[in-house]
Amino acid sequence: MRDLDNGIEHGFKHPGADIETYEIPRDELTKGEHIFPAALEPYETQVSAMLSCCDTIAKDLLSAVLSLLDNKPKVNLIPKGESDSGLKLCLMSGTVSPGQVTAEAHTDMGLLTMVFSDLTSLELDMNTGKGVEDIKKEDGERQWALVEQIGNFVLVNVGNTLQAHTDGSLYSPLHRVVQPNLPPPAGTPITIYFLRPENTV
Known part of the structure; x- marks a missing residue:
């Protein structure tokens, strides 16, 4: 397993934490280079599929969305070669108090993020969204809106690379x-797929 300097997490992360994660790089899997841990070996076929x-x-969705834009990106964003795309398997510990933040505020890297979950647990910042009315509290705290x-x-997020190449x-x-x-x-799963650009983009 490897961790990249740009913040991408491959392999196991946060054992024993509120959310444990295991990310599988797409390229490693398609090349037959990924070695599944013993706990996942029985599910290798299903996970690969x-x-x-x-x-x-994700690629079909990105292609459809880009086709609707008036100003098309100047580079091809749909990865055909090597990229850092990957599937992340998450496991909730079930020991956290309701309302407690389990993943700090962040934006997603890459192009698109697809989240498969039965949980209503994602909150969006309502102060910085493009076209969203600023509804800051008087004390200056951020306003968060729960996404049902x-x-x-499937919940789909736009990533930073896609925002940059579509001029916002x-x-x-x-x-x-x-x-x-x-x-x-305990043991409630969340599955996330990160579509990331080719390494040359």
């Missing part, structure tokens, strides 16, 4: 993760 499916969907998880829908037409929102009001049982 999930990653491949997510990669295809609806049925079997597509916005990478500041967001954070909080513990749901009804704490999930």
Whole structure:
């Protein structure tokens, strides 16, 4: 496993924390270079299929979104060569108090992020969103809005690279993760796919 200097996390992270994560690089998997840990070996086929499916969907979605823009990016953003795209498997500990922040405020790197979860736990910063009315509290604290998880829908975030190459037409929102009001049982999974650009972009 390796960790890249640009903040991308590959392999296991945060063992014993509120959220434990394991990220699988797409390129390692497609080249047959990724070695699954013993706990995931029985699910290697399913995880590999999930990653491949997510990669295809994310690229198709990005292509459709870019086709609707008046000002097209000057470079091809849909990765065809090597990139740092990857699938992250997350496991909730189930021991955190309701409302507690489990992932600090951040924006996503890359192009698109797809989040598969049954939990309503993502909050968006309402003060910095493009086109969103500033509703800061009088004391200057940020206002956060909880994004309700609806049925079997997948939550998709725009990443920083996509925002930069579309001159802000597509916005990478500041967001954070909080513990749901009804704490999930230990072992509740969240699956995230990160579509990232080719290394030359």
